[in-house]
Amino acid sequence: MMTPTPESDPYVLPPGVPSVRLTGCFVAPDGRPLTGKLTFAPPSVLTMRDADVIANTVAVVEIAEEDQGRFAVDLIATEAPGMSPSGWTYLVTEKLKGAEMRQYHIMLPLRPGGGSVDLADLAPVSAYSGRYLPVVGPTGAQGPPGKDGQSYTADGQGLNLTGATFSLRLADASLAKSASGLTVGLVPTSKGGTGSSTAAGARSMLGTVGKYSALLPAMTVGVPFDVVHGLNTLDVLEPSVREIATGELVNVQAMVIDANTIRISVAASHPADAFRIAVVG
Known part of the structure; x- marks a missing residue:
């Protein structure tokens, strides 16, 4: 990208909406200006309480041949008082002729003095949908009483319930339990195991040869x-x-x-x- 001279933007944001003018210029490696489309997507719903404004769609910027690769657009700042959510990011999508589509996230906080910022100077950041501000309304009427809590009964077949705690009863010494889970140890031959932890012991228990x-x-x-x-x-x-x-x-x-x-x-x-x-x- 090259630093452009900001062009005028045909759209004007309503009064009281904090905004930042974003500029940029796209050229090919040989200096040929690129044409195409940029989109800037905020969170799905963005409200500005002080300005009585709701934004819920993407901003689209078209770069035509006569623009010589340059663009300028006023976008809502990503951090401002009374905004919900706050501290969010724009998803930028570049669809330029002759170049691969690219997507990344940027933040556009308010700048001192209201100056413009060039897209080439913004490092992509991690996606963040922002922090929504809780809106506290008047206290509502008393709701209906809730249902009695659900009771649980162990089946008594190895699963026991004492108070609010379930416990598992082990059938024999071949099983062990711990914080990491249930462990199977030496399974006797009567239950399809070998009854041993070594090959020689297993052959002896099973009556086979090695x-x-x-x-x-x-x-x-x-x-x-x-x-x-x-x-x-x-x-x-x-x-x-x-x-x-x-x-x-x-x-x-x-x-x-x-x-x-x-x-x-x-x-x-x-x-x-x-x-x-x-x-x-």
Whole structure:
């Protein structure tokens, strides 16, 4: 925008309405004046008690070719005594030929000495519909008495009412309640849960088997290797050892050391990651 010389405005606001003259100039980057339309939208209803005026529509400014991109318009100030609401903002909409439509909010408070202000000098602000002034009228007649307050009854099926406070009764220790809400803990197998917080414990409670598999490190004939499977059971099946390159299953000697460990020995040495072992139990 460029600073223009304010033009005359054909519309005159009623006496007593606080106003600010807004000016501006729109040009293309090459200096060519732009034409189009600007709208300035106040809140849906704006009242000025001292001036006996109500404003409830937008102000429209047309920029024609002969205006050379310039405009000048007198707008109601956004802050003035006796105005409701007060401290509001205008929604400005620019619809100019050859340019993208743009919308933003501005404030137009009264200026000392009643001088004009250029649109290019106004930084867009956050939208605000203003603060409406309460209008206090005479006291009305006594209204009819209100209905008795609604009473509530708990169903007794886990929901209890003591005085004005509802409380939730928990069915068993698998449930817990706190300020953050209801928490489900260990659900017993009788209610479709596992009754455990670990995989091994869940398998034990449900009577199912688990599986462990891993690549073997480098193995040497005559040097046993302990495989820690973590299945937490002594009842493991014969481990399966598969050669990665060929898929061939090979025999190994295996011994149960404890509930989480077996010891294997190989008949031939091999490098690391050449075989994969699987343990089921």
